[in-house]
Amino acid sequence: MHPPPPAAAAMDFSQNSLFGYMEDLQELTIIERPVRRSLKTPEEIERLTVDEDLSDIERAVYLLSAGQDIQGTSVIANLPFLMRQNPAETLRRVLPKVREVLHVAGVEMQLTAAVSFLTILQEESVSIHTYAHAFLQVILLHLEHRDAGVSNAWLETLLSVIEVLPKETLRHEILNPLVSKAQLSQTVQSRLVSCKILGKLTNKFDAHTIKREILPLVKSLCQDVEYEVRSCMCRQLENIAQGIGTELTKSVVLPELIELSRDESSGVRLAAFETLVNLLDVFDADDRSQTILPLVKSFCEKSFKADESILISLSFHLGKLCHGLYGIFTPDQHLRFLEFYKKLCTLGLQQENGHNENQIPPQILEQEKKYISVRKNCAYNFPAMIVFVDPKNFHMELYSTFFCLCHDPEVPVRYTIAICFYEVSKLLNSGVYLIHKELITLLQDESLEVLDALIDHLPEILELMSTGGESSVQENKLSSLPDLIPALTAAEQRAAASLKWRTHEKLLQKYACLPHIISSDQIYYRFLQRMFTIMMTNNVLPVQKAASRTLCVFLRYNRKQEQRHEVIQKLIEQLGQGKSYWNRLRFLDTCEFIIEIFSKSFFCKYFFLPAIELTHDPVANVRMKLCCLLPKVKATLKIPADKHLLQQLEMCVRKLLCQEKDKDVLAIVKRTVLELDRMEMSMDAFQKKFYEKDLLDQEKEREELLLMEMEQLEKEKQQNDGRPMSDKTFEKKRRDTKTPTTLPKNIPISVPGPSGTSTPSTSKEVKKSKLIRSQSFNNQAFHAKYGNLDKCPSKSSTAGYTPSVSGLGKTSVISLTDDSFRTRNASSTPTSFSPGPSLPSTSRTGNSVDPKSSGSKDTQPRKATFRMLAIESTTLFPYAVVLVWTRS
Numbered sequence: 001m002h003p004p005p006p007a008a009a010a011m012d013f014s015q016n017s018l019f020g021y022m023e024d025l026q027e028l029t030i031i032e033r034p035v036r037r038s039l040k041t042p043e044e045i046e047r048l049t050v051d052e053d054l055s056d057i058e059r060a061v062y063l064l065s066a067g068q069d070i071q072g073t074s075v076i077a078n079l080p081f082l083m084r085q086n087p088a089e090t091l092r093r094v095l096p097k098v099r100e101v102l103h104v105a106g107v108e109m110q111l112t113a114a115v116s117f118l119t120i121l122q123e124e125s126v127s128i129h130t131y132a133h134a135f136l137q138v139i140l141l142h143l144e145h146r147d148a149g150v151s152n153a154w155l156e157t158l159l160s161v162i163e164v165l166p167k168e169t170l171r172h173e174i175l176n177p178l179v180s181k182a183q184l185s186q187t188v189q190s191r192l193v194s195c196k197i198l199g200k201l202t203n204k205f206d207a208h209t210i211k212r213e214i215l216p217l218v219k220s221l222c223q224d225v226e227y228e229v230r231s232c233m234c235r236q237l238e239n240i241a242q243g244i245g246t247e248l249t250k251s252v253v254l255p256e257l258i259e260l261s262r263d264e265s266s267g268v269r270l271a272a273f274e275t276l277v278n279l280l281d282v283f284d285a286d287d288r289s290q291t292i293l294p295l296v297k298s299f300c301e302k303s304f305k306a307d308e309s310i311l312i313s314l315s316f317h318l319g320k321l322c323h324g325l326y327g328i329f330t331p332d333q334h335l336r337f338l339e340f341y342k343k344l345c346t347l348g349l350q351q352e353n354g355h356n357e358n359q360i361p362p363q364i365l366e367q368e369k370k371y372i373s374v375r376k377n378c379a380y381n382f383p384a385m386i387v388f389v390d391p392k393n394f395h396m397e398l399y400s401t402f403f404c405l406c407h408d409p410e411v412p413v414r415y416t417i418a419i420c421f422y423e424v425s426k427l428l429n430s431g432v433y434l435i436h437k438e439l440i441t442l443l444q445d446e447s448l449e450v451l452d453a454l455i456d457h458l459p460e461i462l463e464l465m466s467t468g469g470e471s472s473v474q475e476n477k478l479s480s481l482p483d484l485i486p487a488l489t490a491a492e493q494r495a496a497a498s499l500k501w502r503t504h505e506k507l508l509q510k511y512a513c514l515p516h517i518i519s520s521d522q523i524y525y526r527f528l529q530r531m532f533t534i535m536m537t538n539n540v541l542p543v544q545k546a547a548s549r550t551l552c553v554f555l556r557y558n559r560k561q562e563q564r565h566e567v568i569q570k571l572i573e574q575l576g577q578g579k580s581y582w583n584r585l586r587f588l589d590t591c592e593f594i595i596e597i598f599s600k601s602f603f604c605k606y607f608f609l610p611a612i613e614l615t616h617d618p619v620a621n622v623r624m625k626l627c628c629l630l631p632k633v634k635a636t637l638k639i640p641a642d643k644h645l646l647q648q649l650e651m652c653v654r655k656l657l658c659q660e661k662d663k664d665v666l667a668i669v670k671r672t673v674l675e676l677d678r679m680e681m682s683m684d685a686f687q688k689k690f691y692e693k694d695l696l697d698q699e700k701e702r703e704e705l706l707l708m709e710m711e712q713l714e715k716e717k718q719q720n721d722g723r724p725m726s727d728k729t730f731e732k733k734r735r736d737t738k739t740p741t742t743l744p745k746n747i748p749i750s751v752p753g754p755s756g757t758s759t760p761s762t763s764k765e766v767k768k769s770k771l772i773r774s775q776s777f778n779n780q781a782f783h784a785k786y787g788n789l790d791k792c793p794s795k796s797s798t799a800g801y802t803p804s805v806s807g808l809g810k811t812s813v814i815s816l817t818d819d820s821f822r823t824r825n826a827s828s829t830p831t832s833f834s835p836g837p838s839l840p841s842t843s844r845t846g847n848s849v850d851p852k853s854s855g856s857k858d859t860q861p862r863k864a865t866f867r868m869l870a871i872e873s874t875t876l877f878p879y880a881v882v883l884v885w886t887r888s
Helices: 006-038 042-048 056-066 069-077 079-085 087-103 107-123 128-141 148-162 167-181 188-204 207-222 227-244 246-260 266-278 285-303 308-324 331-345 362-380 382-389 391-397 399-406 411-443 448-467 484-497 501-516 520-537 541-556 561-576 581-597 600-606 608-616 620-635 643-659 663-678 691-721 727-737 764-779 860-871
Strands: 810-815 882-887
Touching: 056 069, 056 079, 056 087, 069 079, 069 087, 069 107, 079 087, 079 107, 087 107, 087 128, 107 128, 107 148, 128 148, 128 167, 148 188, 167 188, 167 207, 188 207, 188 227, 207 227, 207 246, 227 246, 227 266, 246 266, 246 285, 266 285, 266 308, 285 308, 285 331, 308 331, 308 362, 308 382, 331 362, 331 382, 331 399, 362 382, 362 399, 362 411, 382 391, 382 399, 382 411, 391 399, 391 411, 399 411, 411 448, 411 484, 448 484, 448 501, 484 501, 484 520, 501 520, 501 541, 520 541, 520 561, 520 581, 541 561, 541 581, 561 581, 561 608, 581 600, 581 608, 581 620, 600 608, 600 691, 608 620, 608 643, 620 643, 620 663, 643 663
Parallel strands: none
Antiparallel strands: 810 882
């Protein structure tokens, strides 16, 4: 025989493969068979089809009579809508059908009916009397459904109905039948339902009725033969005690609780213990010391020998228990309870042996989970235990326990103590320095859940850390927290590297508190540059916006003029003039935050021109966002000092109207024009309608001005003392005196008020008073209110406005049509202030008059001014502006 040719061998292989594919197809066919069986046949579709001409009521009646279960369930779910639409017909025709269907309905339809009945009650579609007549019997009929979930659903509906039913209805329809339902001859489920109804009825009747008709049933159920019934009734004793008053509680409820606390069932004893803890406020000191305290003591001693679930409940209520019994403990009892709490805080930690979880028996794993819950509850109760031992004794009594909880190997425990950290800090007050290391530990925790819990109150915690301590005099902000900055930066980087961007966003938002906590230089070198990086590189928009706003806050409280101008320069060049349209969008977000945080004059001086230059942006999204921002931009202008800026704004909007080709942008421009036209301009002088806003803006401007004043005073003080201005010397001086960092005084700032020049006083007394004020301003973290400031130097200039824009190689000269504008501050920006190129600045100044564009100096400019004041509310563009571009 000859061997088969290669082609034949290949063919055999292919056939084998084909048989394999056929087997796979057969398996798929088997899998799809149930799907095909679930499809409806034409006959079934015919039965499910309903005439479209039927009304809602007729359709509901038809579906409940002849439809399938899923259709009946749909009708019952739609019952609240039918009641709102036509209550009379729904009660007359639909509800009887619902009663018939519910007798044989399945679990899903029963649950739907319970929810619908409750919704009708909450929406008050009918009166209470009508509701009780139509729905109450249906609810009572299904309370004892064989399915526990259905029974509980109807019970919840009934308990809500009891809240609104009148007394007579409650007595005849619920209380009287309850006497027979609570008997031992009834089922356990019936007696359990009776317990919960009794707890709800207590608040609806007077004390005499409760004592005569309800309390005998309560006593009977507390002594029921089934432990489930006794436990359920025990948990209702709290509601009953609130309804019968203090005297009956002492004479009736307390003896029952004492007996139930000695019950043979651990569940009943646990219910009695929890009820006693919740009723501590009801009992007087004698009852607490003579009756409750011995019971609690015995319960705690036996808890370690009992089920771990009892330890979980005990650890959860221990703080409330110690608070309620505070003042009753003897010193020995006080010490015992404290030691018991410490033992619970370390429960399960001694048993760790480092074995793999796969090698640990399931029973041990379940026990360890319960121990974790116990330690978590102990962390939850830690603030209450500080009150129990007195904050003065924290270091001796509870610090080691706090240390263990902060270093617990389980995340839920550390998460809980992180939530409580702010409360602990408040309670310790001046002793907050004792937990500095634990704050750093939690900030460096490997779990972001712990960090997320801690940063909710991070500003308040850091404020307490920076102002608290052994001394009442505030020390240096960083001297007590040497590891704070590395911990904060590491936390941010860990959040940035994770997928939990919401935690990252929240952390960046909380960093806005840092100017009140640490020095300006530390923020500049360790945090501010990081904010820039996040704005430029992060892919999550909320995170970028949070970084942008925090950066603006850092800029707002920065002490050095050079650093401020460097940040502004970066914002304009890297964002406003960036190559990526995404960066330019973030620049507009930053402009919005600048308007919110800074004064109007600051925005107009540095960001007005770079912002409106984006009207020429090639990307439509940028122009759209700018158009939405223009009303806020216009609100920063004051007339007449900012008339030239207003004219540039009007010219940009006019160009958008005339030259915009994108229909979406054009639509937004038209809406923006109408909004700008309706806006009323703010004047230099205070107006009633803008009084609060103008006052707030003036306060911001004063604080910004005070920064420069503090800088100058510090510089003069350093020069007078003859000390070198090296960085190390100055930083040491700042730490010793808590004064702000010095800033060069060569950049003018807008100052409200008339123009003019005034020479600052050189007397030592004035300088000393100003320095004291600056130090107070720094120590109060910019929250203090200030009185009138001395007039600051300002220059009146009629020179042309010639801002230089770095990178353009040209200068823009703006010629205006009016030479009578009042000046508000110096108009020129010195060129030697910054290590980088000069910034574009739009100081509020008068501008040179171009005779070619102004016409007659005596008549035309004044006509233009009056025209602006008269018709600004009806038109947006009353002025012309001429731009002359010259090559440098």
